[in-house]
Amino acid sequence: MQHLAWRAGFGESLPVIEEWSHKKRKQIVDKVLIGREKDKSATLTLANPPETPDVPKGQMTKDEKKEKRQMEMQGIKDLNIAWINTMVNSEHPLREKMALFWHGHFASRSSRAVFSEQLLEVIRTNALGNFGDLLTGVSKSSAMLEYLNNKQNRKAHPNENFAREVMELFTLGRGNYTETDIKESARAFTGWSYDADGNFVFQEKAHDAGDKTFLGKTGDFNGDDILKILLENKQTAKFITAKIYKFFVDDMPDDAKINALADKFYASNYDIKELMRNIFMADWFYDPRYIGGHIKSPIELIVGLRRTIPVTFEKEEVMLSFQQILGQTLFYPPNVAGWPGGRNWIDSSSLMYRLQLPQMILYDKESDIKPKEITPEMGMMQYKEQATAQVNAAFKKQFNKKIKTDVNWQPYFKEYEKVSRENLAATITDTLLLTNKSVNKALLDSYADATSRESYIKSVTIAVMSTPEYQLC
Structure with missing residues (x-):
């Protein structure tokens, strides 16, 4: 059951x-799939969204541009937190876990906080x-x-990045697919754009209305037609299922399991909830070889720890430093392919920091491990080296602040109130x-x-959380 709780949520x-x-x-x-009835966290919006000046960027002074960048950066940090x-x-952890998956699958960086917020809401x-609805919504997001x-x-002047x-x-x-498919679908996506507020705009004058041949089909295709053809292709169901x-x-x-799941996924017209139901209901999902192998x-790690032990930070921005040091900063994927995951999460510095993290948060201990650099991605016009340097500087400034926490141990102590003293260590x-x-x-x-x-429960819990085994689920 803890295996299900971790894979479908955060423990x-x-x-x-x-x-x-x-x-x-x-x-x-069924409960995992629908969440709890009282869940009110379906909508996530910025409390103080950055105000975009009415002055066109080309008419801004150097100081005005700098102020705007800082406001947008703060907006993205606020959205992260x-x-x-x-x-x-959340009372519906599976939704957030699925959103985390899609956040990596549909990886993007934006210099505009409202754009990132809109995409996250779609996801x-x-x-x-x-x-299909998710794919269309993401594809039309600013x-x-x-x-x-x-x-x-x-x-x-066709640009093939998006189509590819x-x-x-x-x-x-x-x-x-072929290079021809890329070129032809790029023509179909011409004219897909957005306005200053992040709303999807179709610019008809920029669209190529000629016939295109894509994946063996020919017609006057637009972007929606291309997405429809992609969804009709069973390879899409297999690729998504495999990920x-x-x-x-x-x-x-496991090709046999993936193919069987993909067939049902395709037959359900891409019902994500049903795909997850088929996974969680399968006997093989609970095979011991899968338990603790992730x-x-x-x-x-961060969310799971905080859901186990309620903790708040005097400066919540410290969570950005945790993410940067450990190699996964939300809204800053390493590239368009997202985070590779698996063993890539672990290296010598990040493992040491992972083992120290429970003590740092729950004992207020300090660490001398410094955050990793976020690097600009080549070819992405809106994300230049200057912006990257500003992000890294902001994270380092935050890292240098002392971590001050307020840990509420009482709910956790109550969970073990019926456990005898001699069985506490084993049960924890x-x-x-x-x-x-x-x-x-x-x-x-x-x-x-x-x-x-209480001191015994606290010390044993932190000790167990500081083991390499706690890094696995």
């Missing part, structure tokens, strides 16, 4: 797991809905059209770890603070 408390253990799998999966807090407090709204240069895709990535990364996967399988089940693909992403270990539960409980006991029951 669950001991009482929830005990409650689940007395119910049928279908009841639990708002989403993290939503994940921590979260459709995270468990219909993939953030994606900006990121992949489609505003420059005009009849007289729609096939390579969003639908078919590399090797399932979801890797994210939610195992890094090593390295937590930095976001999973079994609840927090999904793999290698042979952690020496006697050793834990010898190093624990036994001055009180």
Whole structure:
């Protein structure tokens, strides 16, 4: 049950797991898929969105441009923190987990906070809905059209960036289309643009209205037609299913399982919720070889810890430093392919920091590990080296501030109130770890603070969270 809780969310408390253990799998999966009735976190908006000056950029002074960049950067930081807090407090963790997956699948960077906010809203709204609706919404978002240069895709001067990535990364996967398909679909996407507020705009004069031949079909196709043809291709269902399988089940693909799931996904007209139901209801999903075989992403690690132990930060921006040091900063993917995941999350510095993180947050300890640099992505016009340097400088400035937290241990202590003193170490270990539960409980006991029951629970919990095994789920 903890395996399901981590793969479909960010872990669950001991009482929830005990409650689940007395119910049928279908009841639990149904609950996971729909969330709790009182969930009110469906909409996520910036409390103080940056105000865009009416002055055209070309008429701004140097200081005005700098101020605008700083405002937009702060807006993206605020959006990052708002989403993290939503994940921590959500009554529908699967929606946030799916949104996190799609955030990496439809990776983009934008210099405009409102553009990033709009794209995130499209992703979260459709995270468990219909993939066709999600694909269309993302493809028409200002953030994606900006990121992949489609505003420059005009009849007289085609730009193929958007068309290429729609096939390579969003639908078919590399090797399932030709260069001609890229050129012809790029013509179909001419005229797809956006206004200053981030609304989708079709510029008819920029659109190539001639016939195109795409994936064996010929016609006067527009962008919507191209997306429809891509969805009609079963390879899209297989490619998406394979990526979801890797994210939610195992890094090593299993063609038989993926093909069976993809067939059902395609037959359901790309119903994402049904695909997830088929995964979570499958007997093989609970095979011991899949349990504890997933390295937590930095976001999973941070959110999971905070959902286990309620904690607030005096300066919430410190979560940005956590993300940067660990190698996953929301809204700043390394490139258009998103974060590679798996073993790529771990290197010598990030592993040491991961092991220190519970003590830093829950014991207010300091670390001397510095954040990694965010690098500009070549070819993306809106994301220049100057902006990248500003982002890194802002993160480093935040990193140098002392971490001050307010940890609310009482709800956590209450979870273990019925556990006997002699069974506390074993129960805590079994609840927090999904793999290698042979952690020496006697050793834990010898190093624990036994001055009180609460001190004992606290010290054992932090010790278990500081083990390499806690990095896995």
